[in-house]
Amino acid sequence: MALSKKPVTGMKDILPQEMQVRDYVTGVIKETYAKFGFTPIETPCVENIANLSNKQGGENEKLIFKILKRGEKLNLETAQSEADLVDGGLRYDLTVPLVRFYSNNANSLPTPFKALQIGNVWRADRPQRGRYRQFMQCDIDILGEPSNLAEIELILATTTTLSKLGFRNFQIRINDRQILKAMASYAGFAEADYDQVFIILDKMDKIGADGVKRELMELGYSEETCDRYMVLFTQIEEADNGPAFIAQKLSDTLPQGVMTSFMEIIDSVKATKEDTFEIVFDPTLVRGMSYYTGTIFEIAMPEFGGSCGGGGRYDKMVGKFTGNDVPACGFSIGFERIILLLMERGFEVPGAPKKVAYLIEKGVEGERLSQIIAQAQEARQDGTQVLVVRMNKNKKFQKENLTKEGYTEFVDFYKESLKS
């Protein structure tokens, strides 16, 4: 009858100390995004297995926790493969469910629709330190807004939220898949090779410009093409205004309006004069998800090597469900990384109430107990947190432990006979 005390492999129990930080962060997120007109929605954690296996999820589709059919639908004897056994799966992100949600409920939703989702997702990844198989994602998305207002609002809502949480000196890096393509085209790469080229470009952070050039040449691209490509990045870096340089240099290749709109996003974000972050054009930003069609962006935090969230425009995804494309753009913040950063720096939740503990000696009962209960209830009216507990024999040790939990005031209640 002894059962397993541990959580399932790769998932974790969350203790009160961390939960209080998570609840606080969730509260700030909801409050701040609401000010930008984002409204919360929720979808079931379980999705039809067909929706999760539609090739939009890339590698994540290999990591699905699949759910066994139930009752008569499950026939073990005739089952030939896994697919015959399952009908659902736990979602591996919030984007596929959002698009399904939008397709299902579009008639009841405003245009543009600004959605906020905070929810768990599951991936059967190899367990490793700090990465879990169940984790929280936090996404905002705007559906039905073709103009760059979507990008501007998404970026500002996100940076405002991060600033409220106390983050400083972070960067929003921004690029556009159309800029990526135009640069590759200018250099002389064939369109069919773009994805392969971008995978290598994505390593710029780690292997540097020389490394990128070497790996491209190893794949058989000509030195001339590679040089033309790498020189562009140097020129952007040296230009006073990178986007303006690109707009002029690649004016033949880039679709009309792309750079004007792109620069408008950067200028509008800068116009708010927020001093907690900067927005920078990063021509090496690729972002893996194949569904992005336009602008892409990422949060870089000095305290945290690597990205702490990101997103972009994906105008072709709703069409996969409905047959009609709907302009869409989203930004996901790395909820778990933010919690990790806050916990590591010993973050204390602001505005915590006064914490008082009533210690009641054993033997205090009847009417006297009722009075104490009523007194505690009254003290709570003004916002005080009151813990009512029995007094231990070792009262000093008990108070020490309560102090560790944040209790700063103690009231002792003894048996009447002792008091008088």
Next chain:
Amino acid sequence: MALSKKPVTGMKDILPQEMQVRDYVTGVIKETYAKFGFTPIETPCVENIANLSNKQGGENEKLIFKILKRGEKLNLETAQSEADLVDGGLRYDLTVPLVRFYSNNANSLPTPFKALQIGNVWRADRPQRGRYRQFMQCDIDILGEPSNLAEIELILATTTTLSKLGFRNFQIRINDRQILKAMASYAGFAEADYDQVFIILDKMDKIGADGVKRELMELGYSEETCDRYMVLFTQIEEADNGPAFIAQKLSDTLPQGVMTSFMEIIDSVKATKEDTFEIVFDPTLVRGMSYYTGTIFEIAMPEFGGSCGGGGRYDKMVGKFTGNDVPACGFSIGFERIILLLMERGFEVPGAPKKVAYLIEKGVEGERLSQIIAQAQEARQDGTQVLVVRMNKNKKFQKENLTKEGYTEFVDFYKESLKS
């Protein structure tokens, strides 16, 4: 490529209007329970299948969404039964995970430990109106408190929360499994028959005293025993003080201290003089879960036929995991029913911010756009909610729709040329 737009069978999408109510209720719950010293915890939605199939869950164990093994662990060819295919399942309640959590983390937790859990659970029930296969549960539990302070604090925390949510004229019905047993024993039922007797007693609400007597006699119990039993209920109803009557009448059968402690709970709750609810002794209250060992209670709401939450003491459950019993008591409020009641009465979330919409004509761009964005960002500083959207051709219709969403102020931005 067309995919399913509907959520999986029996689960639902939650739209912004309902989500805003849910978020508000969740906030009130967290804030109020915190004042009683309850601290939030979270466990994974997935539990080891063995933990979910330990017979503590009763009928719910037949309704588990089971999760397929992954990788090499899944061997379809050698699998003889369902059990060979699965290693996890979605939790069907929050009690089993809580007890596992406590067993796993007891060394890091205070004594007594007061836990608040708000989370989804899953049951593959037959879908029916208003009942879903994924739903939110909200439980508070106190582990390690043997005295009736646990019951008192659980009841007051719950009634305070319900009152804050605007509920009035509700009842806390309270009983004790030891009273149930003593009454059955007094009437002459054999201990082995108690469970059967209680299942029929539980129908008192629906079939009345005569119905209960008839069904008991149909099962072969003597009329003398049945009469002795039914008379007890009448006597309690007619007594000035039901618990005091039982204390005296069954003083031989009831373990010492049970009734003193039971009356202390009722008196202490009454001593707070809250006028939103009453606490009443209900000797017919049974509650199904076999794991209850002492006090049991339930919320009855006039607006809602049936229970709107409940709980009780379950002192023997932690021992199932650890081998050592720990006193435990919990109270679960019917989160989904509360949401349903609030939605039905057209509940409006209090304290909603002023909602302003900026409508920007197509063609407003560049520096002008940047200015508007900066203006919106500034307006948000004082708590105003500002939606920035492109102006539609039919501006009147657009504003009508925004008014329905709660926007009360509109600012129109035209192209410079039109303005001057």
